Amino acid sequence: MSLFGLFDIGKSALFASQMGLYVTGHNIANVNTPGFNRQEIILETSNPVATQGGFLGRGVRIAGIKRHFDRFIYNQLLIQGQRLGMSRTLSNTMSRIEETFNDMKGLGLSGALQEFFNAWQEVATSPELLPARNLLISKAQTFLNVAREMEGSIKDILKEIEVSTGDVTERINSLLSRIGELNGKILQVESGLSGSRANDLRDQREELLKELSGLIDISYYEEENGSVTVVHGTFNLVERETVSGFSAITGNDGKKRIYVSGQDITDTIRSGELGGALSARGDVERYQLFGLRRLIASIIKEINLQHRQGYGLDGSTGNDFFTPINLHIDNFTRNATVSATITDMAQLTLDEYEIIFDTTNYYVRSLQTGSLITSGPYLSGNTISFDGIDVTISGAVAQNEKVVISPLRDVISGSWIAVDDLKIAASSSSSSLPSDNLNALSIINIFQTPISSLGGATFNDYYNELVSTTATLSRTAQDSMRFEQNLMDEIMRQRESLSGVSLDEEAVNLIKFQRAFEAGAKVIKVADELLETIINL
Amino acid sequence: MRISSSMIYEQIKKGLQTSLEELSRRNEELATGKRILQPSDDVTGSSRAIDYRVNISSLEQYIRNSTTGEIQFQFTDRILGSVSDSLLELKKLTSFGINPSDPQSRQFNAEQAARLRDYLLQLSNSRLSQRYIFSGFMTSQESFIYNPVTRKYEYQGDLGERNIPLSNGAVTVNIPGSKVFSTFLRGAAPSQVSDGTVVNYSQALDPFSGVNTITIEIGAPGDPEYDTFTVTNIMDMANVLSFAWRYQDIDGSSISETKAMHRIEALSSLIDDARTQVLERQSENATRQVFLAQETERIKALLNNLKNNLSKTEDADLTEVAVEIKKAETGLEAMRLASTKILSGSLLDFLK
Numbered sequence: 001m002s003l004f005g006l007f008d009i010g011k012s013a014l015f016a017s018q019m020g021l022y023v024t025g026h027n028i029a030n031v032n033t034p035g036f037n038r039q040e041i042i043l044e045t046s047n048p049v050a051t052q053g054g055f056l057g058r059g060v061r062i063a064g065i066k067r068h069f070d071r072f073i074y075n076q077l078l079i080q081g082q083r084l085g086m087s088r089t090l091s092n093t094m095s096r097i098e099e100t101f102n103d104m105k106g107l108g109l110s111g112a113l114q115e116f117f118n119a120w121q122e123v124a125t126s127p128e129l130l131p132a133r134n135l136l137i138s139k140a141q142t143f144l145n146v147a148r149e150m151e152g153s154i155k156d157i158l159k160e161i162e163v164s165t166g167d168v169t170e171r172i173n174s175l176l177s178r179i180g181e182l183n184g185k186i187l188q189v190e191s192g193l194s195g196s197r198a199n200d201l202r203d204q205r206e207e208l209l210k211e212l213s214g215l216i217d218i219s220y221y222e223e224e225n226g227s228v229t230v231v232h233g234t235f236n237l238v239e240r241e242t243v244s245g246f247s248a249i250t251g252n253d254g255k256k257r258i259y260v261s262g263q264d265i266t267d268t269i270r271s272g273e274l275g276g277a278l279s280a281r282g283d284v285e286r287y288q289l290f291g292l293r294r295l296i297a298s299i300i301k302e303i304n305l306q307h308r309q310g311y312g313l314d315g316s317t318g319n320d321f322f323t324p325i326n327l328h329i330d331n332f333t334r335n336a337t338v339s340a341t342i343t344d345m346a347q348l349t350l351d352e353y354e355i356i357f358d359t360t361n362y363y364v365r366s367l368q369t370g371s372l373i374t375s376g377p378y379l380s381g382n383t384i385s386f387d388g389i390d391v392t393i394s395g396a397v398a399q400n401e402k403v404v405i406s407p408l409r410d411v412i413s414g415s416w417i418a419v420d421d422l423k424i425a426a427s428s429s430s431s432s433l434p435s436d437n438l439n440a441l442s443i444i445n446i447f448q449t450p451i452s453s454l455g456g457a458t459f460n461d462y463y464n465e466l467v468s469t470t471a472t473l474s475r476t477a478q479d480s481m482r483f484e485q486n487l488m489d490e491i492m493r494q495r496e497s498l499s500g501v502s503l504d505e506e507a508v509n510l511i512k513f514q515r516a517f518e519a520g521a522k523v524i525k526v527a528d529e530l531l532e533t534i535i536n537l
Numbered sequence: 538m539r540i541s542s543s544m545i546y547e548q549i550k551k552g553l554q555t556s557l558e559e560l561s562r563r564n565e566e567l568a569t570g571k572r573i574l575q576p577s578d579d580v581t582g583s584s585r586a587i588d589y590r591v592n593i594s595s596l597e598q599y600i601r602n603s604t605t606g607e608i609q610f611q612f613t614d615r616i617l618g619s620v621s622d623s624l625l626e627l628k629k630l631t632s633f634g635i636n637p638s639d640p641q642s643r644q645f646n647a648e649q650a651a652r653l654r655d656y657l658l659q660l661s662n663s664r665l666s667q668r669y670i671f672s673g674f675m676t677s678q679e680s681f682i683y684n685p686v687t688r689k690y691e692y693q694g695d696l697g698e699r700n701i702p703l704s705n706g707a708v709t710v711n712i713p714g715s716k717v718f719s720t721f722l723r724g725a726a727p728s729q730v731s732d733g734t735v736v737n738y739s740q741a742l743d744p745f746s747g748v749n750t751i752t753i754e755i756g757a758p759g760d761p762e763y764d765t766f767t768v769t770n771i772m773d774m775a776n777v778l779s780f781a782w783r784y785q786d787i788d789g790s791s792i793s794e795t796k797a798m799h800r801i802e803a804l805s806s807l808i809d810d811a812r813t814q815v816l817e818r819q820s821e822n823a824t825r826q827v828f829l830a831q832e833t834e835r836i837k838a839l840l841n842n843l844k845n846n847l848s849k850t851e852d853a854d855l856t857e858v859a860v861e862i863k864k865a866e867t868g869l870e871a872m873r874l875a876s877t878k879i880l881s882g883s884l885l886d887f888l889k
Contacts, residue, residue, distance in 0.1 A: 032543065095577075098576060104575060114591050433674065435673070
């Protein structure tokens with residue numbers, strides 16, 4: 001063993017300490033970098049040399065740079081991210097919808113509905129006075145305006161959901177591409193360094209996967225070569241560098257649906273922001289939008305039916321108070337033309353209907369109850385009658401093509417007051433004008449009567465139920481988000497506890513490696529002095 | 538547990554955020570005075586609150602309705618009082634004014650009867666808020682008009698009774714004129730006048746208008762003083778009386794003194810019937826008025842209850858809120874102080 005060996009040992013100490021300082025510095029520099037996993041230098045003794053006295057150590061060498069990373073915690077983080085993403089989107093959407101129905105702040109319909117009801121009482125109290133009649137028209141107008149504003153708010157939220165569905169899809173695609181790119185880089189880097197890991201690239205990829213899982217439910221597995229395969233359902237979204245992106249395509253009904261490789265996977269998306277948005281869209285359409293439209297349609301139907309029975313101050317009768325309900329037709333057939341009219345308002349259930357065809361027959365189903373209303377052989381040009389509605393379909397239809405008939409879709413946006421003050425039918429007879437208020441009293445009675453198209457609830461009860469449902473959905477979403485957030489925080493704490501950088505710890509490491517560096521330098525100095533002593537002999 | 542730097546930052550951030558959220562929430566409660574700011578704060582509470590509000594609004598409307606009714610009742614009562622007084626005056630004329638030998642007295646009675654007739658007509662056509670209150674539903678037209686062809690007073694209204702909605706049913710606020718001013722035979726009518734001449738009363742009711750026509754037949758057909766005439770209402774009666782004191786029929790043609798005196802005497806008992814009827818209507822009106830007053834009181838009590846319940850459900854306890862705000866502020870302050878201490882020190886600060 002020559003004296004020069006001591007130089008080598010000192011040099012190895014210098015290199016190792018310097019590397020330790022680099023790693024410590026890197027940790028300190030990334031203390032706030034999202035997804036960064038703290039790194040640690042792994043040192044080991046260099047291979048010893050055999051001497052007469054035994055094996056003699058030859059200093060230190062760097063075995064590797066370890067990344068403090070726990071795959072189990074990370075997987076929990078991904079799953080939790082999906083749940084949190086979903087519940088956050090749901091909670092945000094429901095909170096906004098709730099504001100639309102916030103009767104506690106004077107928003108919502110109950111005040112306007114009640115004032116409309118009160119105005120009918122004013123007419124019943126003074127049927128011959130025009131001011132009472134004008135008040136009723138004004139209150140009815142306000143009632144419709146409030147309903148329109150509420151529907152507008154709900155539609156705006158639904159539009160935003162559509163826009164955000166598109167945005168989220170783009171973000172997902174962008175993340176998938178970057179994960180694919182990182183797969184490539186990691187493959188490239190790690191194939192050149194056997195046993196070593198591209199720590200920082202892996203950190204980046206894992207951060208992207210975490211971000212992705214906040215948007216959609218995915219799973220992933222790591223290949224032996226270090227690349228990850230990202231999976232949604234049965235679809236491989238990323239495989240090495242190959243990416244299969246999502247596309248959000250707007251359907252005939254104006255709603256976006258999500259496709260991968262040409263297949264509609266909308267119904268399989270159950271978590272993440274995208275899952276939350278799709279779920280919120282379903283809830284809002286099913287509860288708030290449908291409920292509000294059904295309530296307004298029911299009010300219009302019942303009041304119109306009774307109003308037609310009465311007589312205005314001008315002696316006219318058979319007038320609707322509101323413009324009559326119109327049917328909205330969604331024709332999803334290629335070649336057929338469809339027309340539909342309401343033949344008997346009294347029979348209208350206020351359900352929406354789907355007419356679907358097979359090779360020879362048509363089937364009418366209620367979209368609300370799912371029950372079959374009627375069916376029969378399809379003959380072009382024939383009229384299909386059900387629940388007070390006549391539908392005429394002409395032309396060829398193909399199997400599984402359908403037509404949707406809705407008495408609700410346009411009911412809020414297309415309704416106006418159809419009478420002037422003189423035509424308000426407070427009287428039950430043309431010969432008992434102007435102070436006969438019997439028809440007005442009958443209309444007042446409607447407000448206090450269970451309505452069959454509202455499941456036996458009164459107008460007020462139905463609306464109250466709608467507010468309660470909205471509040472419950474919002475409350476549940478908020479609670480769920482809080483719960484998921486707490487869980488996420490806990491998992492993040494576990495992750496941070498293992499992988500997070502502690503500046504105090506790094507400060508200690510800094511001193512540790514600084515001192516080691518100084519000591520290593522001292523070894524070299526001593527070796528140098530020894531050499532000098534020998535040279536000067 | 539190993540603690541990383543970002544755990545400390547995150548913990549502090551979360552703590553500050555929670556304290557600020559609490560403070561903001563309490564401040565909003567204080568500003569609005571409400572405990573429930575949105576339905577999801579208390580789903581059942583908000584549902585009850587909406588229900589209370591709807592009911593409060595309804596009851597307030599019922600009170601407005603009852604005010605309209607009350608005004609009409611008071612007005613009707615005054616009119617019916619005047620009708621009753623006028624009938625009493627007319628009765629006095631028939632009781633004390635039968636003195637054929639005194640033309641001046643007859644003239645006076647004739648004029649008084651005409652005045653009362655016109656006044657009664659005026660009363661029957663009383664208007665409240667632009668409507669003729671005794672016309673049933675047909676309030677845009679006068680209840681009674683004088684028909685110059687038949688020389689009779691005719692009812693133009695119907696039997697419509699307007700109900701005003703209340704929380705517990707409804708109350709009828711008007712009395713059709715035919716039920717007030719029409720003449721009806723009530724109980725046994727006299728069968729002869731004071732000189733022994735037979736008098737016969739018969740009546741026929743029109744069920745659609747409520748108008749009751751009374752035919753009075755004095756003497757037997759063929760008698761020189763045989764007389765028959767009809768009246769349908771108290772204005773007709775006053776009219777017949779007014780002409781009778783002038784020894785005239787209602788068309789101005791002369792009639793004998795005997796016939797005139799018979800007419801006056803025969804109508805005298807009908808005036809009593811008419812007055813009884815008006816008093817009954819007045820009593821009916823008063824009963825409705827009392828019912829309405831009681832109902833209004835009940836509604837007001839209910840309204841108070843509901844307002845209390847609404848307040849209990851949705852209003853914040855301001856003392857409690859103020860205390861909570863203080864607590865939140867103190868918590869926030871402590872959090873900030875602690876954060877300053879925690880964030881200011883790291884080992885790096887001590888490495889000089």
